[in-house]
Amino acid sequence: MKKHNFSAGPSILPQEVFEEASKAVLNFNNSGLSILEISHRSKDFVAVMEEARSLALSLLGLEEKGYKALFLSGGASMEFVRVAYNLLHQNGKAAYLDTGTWAAGAIKAANNFGETIVVASSKQDNYTFIPKEYTIPTNANYFHCTSNNTIFGTQMHHFPDTNIPMVCDMSSDIFSRQLDFSKFGLIYAGAQKNIGPAGTTLVIVKEDILNQTGRVIPGILDYSAHIAKESMYNTPSVFAIYCTMLTLRWLKANGGIAAMEKRNNEKATVLYNEIDRNTLFTGIAKKEDRSTMNVTFRLNDENHKEQFNAMWEAANINGLNGHRSVGGYRASIYNAMPLKSVQVLVNTMQEFEKSIK
Amino acid sequence: MKKHNFSAGPSILPQEVFEEASKAVLNFNNSGLSILEISHRSKDFVAVMEEARSLALSLLGLEEKGYKALFLSGGASMEFVRVAYNLLHQNGKAAYLDTGTWAAGAIKAANNFGETIVVASSKQDNYTFIPKEYTIPTNANYFHCTSNNTIFGTQMHHFPDTNIPMVCDMSSDIFSRQLDFSKFGLIYAGAQKNIGPAGTTLVIVKEDILNQTGRVIPGILDYSAHIAKESMYNTPSVFAIYCTMLTLRWLKANGGIAAMEKRNNEKATVLYNEIDRNTLFTGIAKKEDRSTMNVTFRLNDENHKEQFNAMWEAANINGLNGHRSVGGYRASIYNAMPLKSVQVLVNTMQEFEKSIK
Numbered sequence: 220m221k222k223h224n225f226s227a228g229p230s231i232l233p234q235e236v237f238e239e240a241s242k243a244v245l246n247f248n249n250s251g252l253s254i255l256e257i258s259h260r261s262k263d264f265v266a267v268m269e270e271a272r273s274l275a276l277s278l279l280g281l282e283e284k285g286y287k288a289l290f291l292s293g294g295a296s297m298e299f300v301r302v303a304y305n306l307l308h309q310n311g312k313a314a315y316l317d318t319g320t321w322a323a324g325a326i327k328a329a330n331n332f333g334e335t336i337v338v339a340s341s342k343q344d345n346y347t348f349i350p351k352e353y354t355i356p357t358n359a360n361y362f363h364c365t366s367n368n369t370i371f372g373t374q375m376h377h378f379p380d381t382n383i384p385m386v387c388d389m390s391s392d393i394f395s396r397q398l399d400f401s402k403f404g405l406i407y408a409g410a411q412k413n414i415g416p417a418g419t420t421l422v423i424v425k426e427d428i429l430n431q432t433g434r435v436i437p438g439i440l441d442y443s444a445h446i447a448k449e450s451m452y453n454t455p456s457v458f459a460i461y462c463t464m465l466t467l468r469w470l471k472a473n474g475g476i477a478a479m480e481k482r483n484n485e486k487a488t489v490l491y492n493e494i495d496r497n498t499l500f501t502g503i504a505k506k507e508d509r510s511t512m513n514v515t516f517r518l519n520d521e522n523h524k525e526q527f528n529a530m531w532e533a534a535n536i537n538g539l540n541g542h543r544s545v546g547g548y549r550a551s552i553y554n555a556m557p558l559k560s561v562q563v564l565v566n567t568m569q570e571f572e573k574s575i576k
Numbered sequence: 577m578k579k580h581n582f583s584a585g586p587s588i589l590p591q592e593v594f595e596e597a598s599k600a601v602l603n604f605n606n607s608g609l610s611i612l613e614i615s616h617r618s619k620d621f622v623a624v625m626e627e628a629r630s631l632a633l634s635l636l637g638l639e640e641k642g643y644k645a646l647f648l649s650g651g652a653s654m655e656f657v658r659v660a661y662n663l664l665h666q667n668g669k670a671a672y673l674d675t676g677t678w679a680a681g682a683i684k685a686a687n688n689f690g691e692t693i694v695v696a697s698s699k700q701d702n703y704t705f706i707p708k709e710y711t712i713p714t715n716a717n718y719f720h721c722t723s724n725n726t727i728f729g730t731q732m733h734h735f736p737d738t739n740i741p742m743v744c745d746m747s748s749d750i751f752s753r754q755l756d757f758s759k760f761g762l763i764y765a766g767a768q769k770n771i772g773p774a775g776t777t778l779v780i781v782k783e784d785i786l787n788q789t790g791r792v793i794p795g796i797l798d799y800s801a802h803i804a805k806e807s808m809y810n811t812p813s814v815f816a817i818y819c820t821m822l823t824l825r826w827l828k829a830n831g832g833i834a835a836m837e838k839r840n841n842e843k844a845t846v847l848y849n850e851i852d853r854n855t856l857f858t859g860i861a862k863k864e865d866r867s868t869m870n871v872t873f874r875l876n877d878e879n880h881k882e883q884f885n886a887m888w889e890a891a892n893i894n895g896l897n898g899h900r901s902v903g904g905y906r907a908s909i910y911n912a913m914p915l916k917s918v919q920v921l922v923n924t925m926q927e928f929e930k931s932i933k
Contacts, residue, residue: 418813
């Protein structure tokens, strides 16, 4: 029996993607070959790569605006390095907003390449909110932020205006809501939330912000080298990119980002309403900064933990435990999560409340 | 109908791996979840990662000898950078043997980090042989070589003795033949030939050669950071590593490296014998340096090209065209390639010869 998968990432993908991908592992496009054994230079895979790149740009409304889409390897953590290598000038500086573990990781990586200015941080409150009062130095080479903080369940609902390139790690909420994506000079996202399985990273970069640092960059870390080779600088993660293409096709066929946003808001509202109503739970993130992707909450009385855990496990729910640095629970309700699974969780919380009273 | 897949990489894997992997995409370990949606921190995946790491070391005979196995992301091209970052001292130098396109790529990447000394090169002969007369400077930080040159069809049949750490890119022949792997300080291999699908890179490193450069290394590029996190520094390529574990299980169940070597020698002998016998073909690589993995050859008369191409395509053969920098043909006969597929190719070459006469 299929589980209700609330994992934070790798995480739920559309069932149609699993079914199509499973078939392709045996016989891809009726070629008599597995998707796992075909050349990345084959006509069939080049078509997959091009469709995935094109879908990514068109879903974000970034076609013909000077952006390129790349599918790279190494995860968002590798982009922490690539961003600094490609954008932080020799003897320059970069501005970072510190909203969580991954933002802090990005800052740490950038420190290897030059000066970083942390414009604001919510670390002292264990990242339960998004700082809003800060100034971005206009002489920094770029401003980096994290749109959604998977671990803490916070999300940026407003982005600052700035005249320097804005770089955003959108790993855990890309394609989940409408934004003016042309505000960003560079967007990156590990696939394993709203995009596809683990193993590839989507990078969207405005070409005119590149090649200004004065650095010589090793090819594999150089965005321009990947652009020149149409995202085939070296062997890409064929299967992960194929599944990504399937997921982006599903996204488009299901109404694109606008429809996802509507569904995601519905799901988040149902769940946050229950957290706020239910006398046994409290939300962790500051209300105005709550994420529509990762809903964090805790028991008011930790003594009830075993009982609640047993109940959601019995309800066929998976992946609800919070990250070790926060504790409590985290329900990740990405694009592919159906409302009915959220309803199962809400029902379980209500049953649990009745069982305690 | 299943094709005879002679692709250079991504390439043929055992049919059992495709079948098991296809099932896991729908329901992994009877968990009610796809392998594509499970957390990399889940008990089931941690077990996969540990089994894959352990199988890699035991198949190579490197258990309890101070080595660690890692599954990283970025492909062999990323290891070009990591090797230099982790082993090339500040103001130090590194020695490289230039035997092909990938060796040259490794040298180019290392040039970003310090001085490289090319001890020998066969570039002037389009890499048709492996240089053998060279001296490795004893004051270099390491010596880097490429065991098998996928594009050119050459293979190192002897490795030099040296007292500095020997680093080897074994992307296209790891697990294919018996060697004293303890001669090497670091071995790396992109998965997509003998290991698994594209998307992960196996790194085998002797721990005592690390942390001697005086460099501060960004975490994602630091082997020690990956070792400390048991190859889970960030989200690994879950599916590619799962398929790798299945392939290594198959390898072990089928007699390990010794049995693979015997099969590979058989296959290579059958094919090279035909190339040498058949009046219409000539081998490209120097005989003494011929690879048992990638067999390169060309038509003596290019006018017969269309006819031969039509014949092998009709014989259900895939992926036989040579790399653009060499031309001609390349039959990649990795571990998973059965002798009977090689026999189909040999038969086609014989039929072709008859049709011309």
